[in-house]
Amino acid sequence: GEDVEQSLFLSVREGDSSVINCTYTDSSSTYLYWYKQEPGAGLQLLTYIFSNMDMKQDQRLTVLLNKKDKHLSLRIADTQTGDSAIYFCAERRGSARQLTFGSGTQLTVLP
Amino acid sequence: DAGVIQSPRHEVTEMGQEVTLRCKPISGHNSLFWYRQTMMRGLELLIYFNNNVPIDDSGMPEDRFSAKMPNASFSTLKIQPSEPRDSAVYFCASSSHSGNTIYFGEGSWLTVV
Numbered sequence: 001g002e003d004v005e006q007s008l009f010l011s012v013r014e015g016d017s018s019v020i021n022c023t024y025t026d027s028s029s030t031y032l033y034w035y036k037q038e039p040g041a042g043l044q045l046l047t048y049i050f051s052n053m054d055m056k057q058d059q060r061l062t063v064l065l066n067k068k069d070k071h072l073s074l075r076i077a078d079t080q081t082g083d084s085a086i087y088f089c090a091e092r093r094g095s096a097r098q099l100t101f102g103s104g105t106q107l108t109v110l111p
Numbered sequence: 112d113a114g115v116i117q118s119p120r121h122e123v124t125e126m127g128q129e130v131t132l133r134c135k136p137i138s139g140h141n142s143l144f145w146y147r148q149t150m151m152r153g154l155e156l157l158i159y160f161n162n163n164v165p166i167d168d169s170g171m172p173e174d175r176f177s178a179k180m181p182n183a184s185f186s187t188l189k190i191q192p193s194e195p196r197d198s199a200v201y202f203c204a205s206s207s208h209s210g211n212t213i214y215f216g217e218g219s220w221l222t223v224v
Contacts, residue, residue, distance in 0.1 A: 035215075098159050098167065
């Protein structure tokens with residue numbers, strides 16, 4: 001996933017908001033995704049956004065997309081210990097069906 | 112819906128042995144993907160099928176790896192002979208015709224000793 005970049009680690013206090021950032025390089029990206037991976041588990045699709053949108057909200061999750069800067073973020077409100085996991089950003093380019101993933105951000109929620 | 116089903120969940124095998132990983136996509140989905148996850152390289156696409164036909168296998172590491180999709184509800188990823196560097200988590204994923212959402216299985220955790 002060298003074309004999709006994420007910071008490796010993020011720590012937040014329980015109850016605070018978490019913001020996980022992602023940058024991508026392909027301007028033809030049509031959809032951008034956030035997946036969550038808990039230890040020993042598969043990838044859980046959290047949400048996705050179409051490239052002509054700039055924001056999508058789903059309960060505690062808010063996705064912001066800045067297409068000009070090719071920047072995507074995932075905000076988790078009222079972060080809980082159960083949110084501790086690795087979060088992957090992924091892009092779908094043009095007409096391709098496969099996804100290209102970032103390296104993942106390890107979110108640690110401190111009590 | 113049962114989701115994407117993979118087997119085995121865990122496998123430990125000796126170097127040189129053949130390994131076969133299996134995947135059942137979500138019913139009605141017509142695209143199937145095999146990804147590999149390692150600490151060093153993250154998530155890499157190995158191959159994907161559309162309507163049971165391999166479309167892009169450029170991510171398959173070498174001839175030791177092969178994948179088949181004999182029908183819409185079953186796919187295999189085979190490694191023969193296996194090597195320690197093949198140790199990884201192998202994920203299968205599927206999507207529907209529109210392709211907006213791609214769902215992953217729980218993965219097959221392979222250790223080659």
